[in-house]
Amino acid sequence: MKPSGEQEASEAAPASPDDPWKECMEVAVQLALRAGQIIRKALTEEKQVSTKTSAADLVTETDHFVENLIVSALKEKFPSHRFIAEEATAAGSKCILNDSPTWIIDPVDGTCNFVHRFPTVAVSIGFAVNQELEFGVIYHCTEERLYTGRRGQGAFCNGKRLQVSKVTDISKALILTEIGPKRDPDTLKLFLSNMERLLRAQAHGVRVIGSSTLALCHLASGAADAYYQFGLHCWDLAAATVIIREAGGVVMDTSGGPLDLMSCRVVAAGTQEMATFIAQEIQTIHYRRDDEN
Missing domain, CATH: 3.30.540.10 (Fructose-1,6-Bisphosphatase, subunit A, domain 1)
Incomplete structure (x- = not known):
């Protein structure tokens, strides 16, 4: 259909x-x-x-x-x-x-x-x-x-x-993320700590929907204000990156630098201010690069 x-x-x-x-x-x-x-x-x-x-x-x-x-x-x-x-x-x-x-x-x-x-x-x-x-x-x-x-x-x-939201203040933001495939105690501790950091910054909420591509599409449509993840792959990110950028959004590395499609990490947001805040707030969870396989 x-x-x-x-x-x-x-x-x-x-x-x-x-x-x-x-x-x-x-x-x-x-x-x-x-x-x-x-x-x-x-x-x-x-x-x-x-x-x-x-x-x-x-x-x-x-x-x-x-x-x-x-x-x-x-x-x-x-x-x-x-x-x-x-x-x-x-x-x-x-x-x-x-x-x-x-x-x-x-x-x-x-x-x-x-x-x-x-x-x-x-x-x-x-x-x-x-x-x-x-x-x-x-x-x-x-x-x-x-x-x-x-x-x-x-x-x-x-x-x-599509048009992204223009929210710049974390206290007015709905943020999306995914857990990633690694579930060892240290990784889970970092994952939960990152959620806690954003919630302590007074974000409206953090959501996990189980599909990184659709989470990124929600960002592109303005239904969410930001997204971050460690452990996603280039095939999760490639199509969505174009869609977000063309909707007026920002997609970048968690270091705050340019996106590296093979790095298995990303911050995306409707505004540069929101993306930069989240990149500075979260701790890195290390995954092997896609091009190291």
Whole structure:
């Protein structure tokens, strides 16, 4: 089933006739919608569940099936392009971003939600050229919300333009985060300490919804004011980064410097002031870089 805004989303940011990536984005939208149908149907079915790096880092046959579907279709259409995909990386493929056109894919974001039939689940497709993110497509499978962002051309949800909030004061902010796959005592202590620091600063609340891509889309839509996480991967972040920036937001490293897509850490916010405050407030939780695999 196609979301009502799919056509509007593609028309909202028209590309010039010589735009080399227009077709790529159109294909990404169609594949995200097709993947969303499969995921939506699979939510109601029994699942074969395995673990990867920890007992909380889950994978299902649907993750593999959807990833293979997307990558196979893209390879057939764009044989010279490169790919970074979550399950292929988990299986040992190198996670390298160079100047070549590169697709960065999370087939099922929110796998733990998916396993438990908790409906906050998405498919995410990002695209980079010369190591610069060009566009992102994220499809919220159960609510049929199609989020798109194109560098220099705006961000949309089902055809309606997205705009981040302009909150600068932490005492007026709703903040989103995710726990991350590491659950050892020291990591959990740091995770909880970071939440406590923000709550002591009088944030309205801190939310964990189980899907980093959709949390970032909520930020892009203005429904939340900031997001931070340690332990997310480039496939969680690539598409959403374009969408947030095109909605007027800030995405940066937790050090306060420029975003490093491979660093497994991020702060994002509607305003520079909010992003900087959170970056200064939270303590670092160390994860191995994606490009060290």
